[in-house]
Amino acid sequence: MDNINESRFERGTRALAEIDGAGGQKVVDSLADIAPDFARYIIEFPFGDIYSRPGLDLRSREIATIAALTALGNATPQLKVHIQAGLNVGLSRDEIVETIIQMAVYAGFPAALNGLFAARDVFQEKHSLAA
Amino acid sequence: MDNINESRFERGTRALAEIDGAGGQKVVDSLADIAPDFARYIIEFPFGDIYSRPGLDLRSREIATIAALTALGNATPQLKVHIQAGLNVGLSRDEIVETIIQMAVYAGFPAALNGLFAARDVFQEKHSLAA
Amino acid sequence: MDNINESRFERGTRALAEIDGAGGQKVVDSLADIAPDFARYIIEFPFGDIYSRPGLDLRSREIATIAALTALGNATPQLKVHIQAGLNVGLSRDEIVETIIQMAVYAGFPAALNGLFAARDVFQEKHSLAA
Amino acid sequence: MDNINESRFERGTRALAEIDGAGGQKVVDSLADIAPDFARYIIEFPFGDIYSRPGLDLRSREIATIAALTALGNATPQLKVHIQAGLNVGLSRDEIVETIIQMAVYAGFPAALNGLFAARDVFQEKHSLAA
Amino acid sequence: MDNINESRFERGTRALAEIDGAGGQKVVDSLADIAPDFARYIIEFPFGDIYSRPGLDLRSREIATIAALTALGNATPQLKVHIQAGLNVGLSRDEIVETIIQMAVYAGFPAALNGLFAARDVFQEKHSLAA
Amino acid sequence: MDNINESRFERGTRALAEIDGAGGQKVVDSLADIAPDFARYIIEFPFGDIYSRPGLDLRSREIATIAALTALGNATPQLKVHIQAGLNVGLSRDEIVETIIQMAVYAGFPAALNGLFAARDVFQEKHSLAA
Numbered sequence: 208m209d210n211i212n213e214s215r216f217e218r219g220t221r222a223l224a225e226i227d228g229a230g231g232q233k234v235v236d237s238l239a240d241i242a243p244d245f246a247r248y249i250i251e252f253p254f255g256d257i258y259s260r261p262g263l264d265l266r267s268r269e270i271a272t273i274a275a276l277t278a279l280g281n282a283t284p285q286l287k288v289h290i291q292a293g294l295n296v297g298l299s300r301d302e303i304v305e306t307i308i309q310m311a312v313y314a315g316f317p318a319a320l321n322g323l324f325a326a327r328d329v330f331q332e333k334h335s336l337a338a
Numbered sequence: 339m340d341n342i343n344e345s346r347f348e349r350g351t352r353a354l355a356e357i358d359g360a361g362g363q364k365v366v367d368s369l370a371d372i373a374p375d376f377a378r379y380i381i382e383f384p385f386g387d388i389y390s391r392p393g394l395d396l397r398s399r400e401i402a403t404i405a406a407l408t409a410l411g412n413a414t415p416q417l418k419v420h421i422q423a424g425l426n427v428g429l430s431r432d433e434i435v436e437t438i439i440q441m442a443v444y445a446g447f448p449a450a451l452n453g454l455f456a457a458r459d460v461f462q463e464k465h466s467l468a469a
Numbered sequence: 470m471d472n473i474n475e476s477r478f479e480r481g482t483r484a485l486a487e488i489d490g491a492g493g494q495k496v497v498d499s500l501a502d503i504a505p506d507f508a509r510y511i512i513e514f515p516f517g518d519i520y521s522r523p524g525l526d527l528r529s530r531e532i533a534t535i536a537a538l539t540a541l542g543n544a545t546p547q548l549k550v551h552i553q554a555g556l557n558v559g560l561s562r563d564e565i566v567e568t569i570i571q572m573a574v575y576a577g578f579p580a581a582l583n584g585l586f587a588a589r590d591v592f593q594e595k596h597s598l599a600a
Numbered sequence: 601m602d603n604i605n606e607s608r609f610e611r612g613t614r615a616l617a618e619i620d621g622a623g624g625q626k627v628v629d630s631l632a633d634i635a636p637d638f639a640r641y642i643i644e645f646p647f648g649d650i651y652s653r654p655g656l657d658l659r660s661r662e663i664a665t666i667a668a669l670t671a672l673g674n675a676t677p678q679l680k681v682h683i684q685a686g687l688n689v690g691l692s693r694d695e696i697v698e699t700i701i702q703m704a705v706y707a708g709f710p711a712a713l714n715g716l717f718a719a720r721d722v723f724q725e726k727h728s729l730a731a
Numbered sequence: 732m733d734n735i736n737e738s739r740f741e742r743g744t745r746a747l748a749e750i751d752g753a754g755g756q757k758v759v760d761s762l763a764d765i766a767p768d769f770a771r772y773i774i775e776f777p778f779g780d781i782y783s784r785p786g787l788d789l790r791s792r793e794i795a796t797i798a799a800l801t802a803l804g805n806a807t808p809q810l811k812v813h814i815q816a817g818l819n820v821g822l823s824r825d826e827i828v829e830t831i832i833q834m835a836v837y838a839g840f841p842a843a844l845n846g847l848f849a850a851r852d853v854f855q856e857k858h859s860l861a862a
Numbered sequence: 863m864d865n866i867n868e869s870r871f872e873r874g875t876r877a878l879a880e881i882d883g884a885g886g887q888k889v890v891d892s893l894a895d896i897a898p899d900f901a902r903y904i905i906e907f908p909f910g911d912i913y914s915r916p917g918l919d920l921r922s923r924e925i926a927t928i929a930a931l932t933a934l935g936n937a938t939p940q941l942k943v944h945i946q947a948g949l950n951v952g953l954s955r956d957e958i959v960e961t962i963i964q965m966a967v968y969a970g971f972p973a974a975l976n977g978l979f980a981a982r983d984v985f986q987e988k989h990s991l992a993a
């Protein structure tokens with residue numbers, strides 16, 4: 208890999224560590240045997256390019272991600288990582304719960320309910336499984 | 339309608355006016371001939387119950403809604419109303435654009451692209467059509 | 470086409486005419502130049518096989534279809550055809566509106582709202598465009 | 601909580617018990633430590649407001665819900681609760697199976713297949729886990 | 732069942748065996764007690780009608796199916812069956828991984844990530860569970 | 863922008879031109895006033911990183927994209943761009959139609975039907991609107 212890609216990679220590695228903590232690294236490691244390039248893309252694009260952009264603070268970015276993953280309802284492991292990430296960047300448990308409850312309006316009560324169960328798991332276990 | 343429901347209704351009416359402005363009232367009016375009870379539910383539950391809750395400020399609530407509707411990708415009129423609502427409660431155009439761009443990570447580039455086109459429409463026209 | 474396929478085809482043609490009326494035939498016709506085999510499949514599988522099954526009356530089948538298409542929110546032309554189909558098989562406007570309103574609980578308020586607007590269009594125009 | 605909210609709450613509690621039985625109460629209880637207000641909303645809005653409306657009988661309402669949750673395919677615990685609810689309000693196993701099979705047409709064969717597996721679980725276990 | 736349906740059924744049975752192998756038959760068997768007609772439909776329509784069509788080779792058909800199920804993200808058992816099916820009809824592990832990675836662009840990184848985890852399971856276990 | 867990012871950008875620009883032709887450039891241009899950085903990301907990540915990967919030929923990549931966008935059903939402008947892109951990289955109209963028809967199995971008949979209508983539009987107009 209060349210210098211400049213390393214630079215996106217390095218910036219993404221720092222952002223991933225700051226935001227997702229151990230959960231992010233676990234995801235990256237879990238891809239080593241199946242798609243190591245995809246692990247690199249996760250670091251470079253979402254974290255190196257997007258989360259590193261100025262113009263929206265990390266708390267707001269995690270609210271956006273928790274909202275979207277709750278609404279989509281088909282990526283529970285990633286939702287859990289980002290509920291933990293929300294705590295990591297300074298969201299309170301209440302703010303996370305409020306964000307998830309609000310999704311009942313836009314994606315239905317089952318989506319919000321399953322989001323709340325994911326939050327309970329994260330709050331209880333304080334560790335999570337995927338990106 | 340009884341007193342206390344009116345109280346949710348009144349609280350919701352104030353919240354709807356503050357957040358969605360003219361766009362919200364248009365939606366309510368548009369339901370008069372097909373499902374007036376549903377117009378009342380929109381005022382009472384999303385606005386009277388949810389957006390009126392303490393624990394998450396309106397700017398954060400609109401980021402969550404813009405993120406979710408961009409990610410779901412099947413409710414463009416409502417996304418436009420909430421892009422306008424985001425401006426109404428103090429989000430900058432840049433913050434809205436950042437929120438939508440971030441959805442490329444969670445729902446794909448077409449979802450983000452269509453969200454950006456919705457934002458461009460709202461920024462240009464400064465009026466929108468649904469809740 | 471051989472006898473027995475014709476039998477599914479004939480049964481499906483009758484069911485399509487009974488349920489979707491002119492709207493169904495329009496869809497079949499509209500496929501003539503792009504995918505005529507798919508038009509045959511529509512007649513044979515959904516209508517010849519599924520809607521022709523005993524065990525659930527057509528009113529209940531149309532409630533199920535209107536509910537699902539409202540919840541999915543990405544097939545408005547087909548939702549309109551089935552709102553008309555609901556009227557054709559004996560559902561009242563109120564029953565259709567109730568079904569759509571209920572989807573706010575399972576797929577969110579925007580999905581229900583867009584479903585209600587589709588119903589208003591069908592009730593006003595009394596003709597529709599796709600299957 | 602004031603009188604009139606109690607009235608929606610009481611009406612919703614009765615509807616929840618009639619429709620979802622033990623499954624509904626389990627969901628409400630499971631929210632006690634994470635989002636008790638959301639438990640109240642589930643009772644008040646879906647059950648107190650929507651399922652309590654005249655204009656569509658409970659059998660038809662459960663057909664609509666089973667259809668929608670099968671089609672969405674991302675809320676299996678809630679689908680199971682409503683398959684049990686369908687039995688509670690008088691749907692036969694055959695009517696439930698017919699509703700789910702029909703979803704192959706509108707949401708694809710995997711959605712219908714996973715819905716059928718959910719139904720088999722409920723029919724075998726006769727108890728379910730979420731709302 | 733009559734002759735001609737048997738002919739679709741026989742053609743579908745051959746296609747199912749060729750494509751899905753043991754995984755497909757398991758699905759069919761698993762439906763025996765809940766919806767045997769739906770097992771027949773799976774054989775007749777997807778396999779007897781669609782996969783048996785000329786005009787697109789089976790390798791391309793499995794790429795299409797793996798792409799769609801990864802993007803939808805709510806049918807993991809069926810995705811696994813079709814990752815195995817892809818191997819059965821001659822796709823390399825790399826081609827399957829490339830198809831899944833590409834879905835990050837169209838359905839987001841979590842969808843691609845969960846698809847890759849499904850592929851790793853299939854590659855490791857070499858057996859799968861549903862259609 | 864530095865050398866290496868230009869290199870991804872240049873590679874992506876070539877891939878975009880080869881695959882999407884005029885349709886791709888239109889999308890990039892359309893973002894100039896709302897989110898020019900996102901236009902750059904489209905060129906760099908989907909086209910510079912993903913479509914430029916060896917291991918899957920462009921015909922197969924377009925089959926995957928057409929399948930996914932048909933199944934998701936909420937990004938018609940992008941589906942049209944990629945139906946045109948399929949033609950650009952050597953898919954026949956029949957192969958595109960077969961891919962779309964197959965989606966009836968995985969995402970339902972309405973998704974396939976709307977995909978076929980998108981294909982008919984592209985085949986007739988020979989120009990398209992978004993990425």
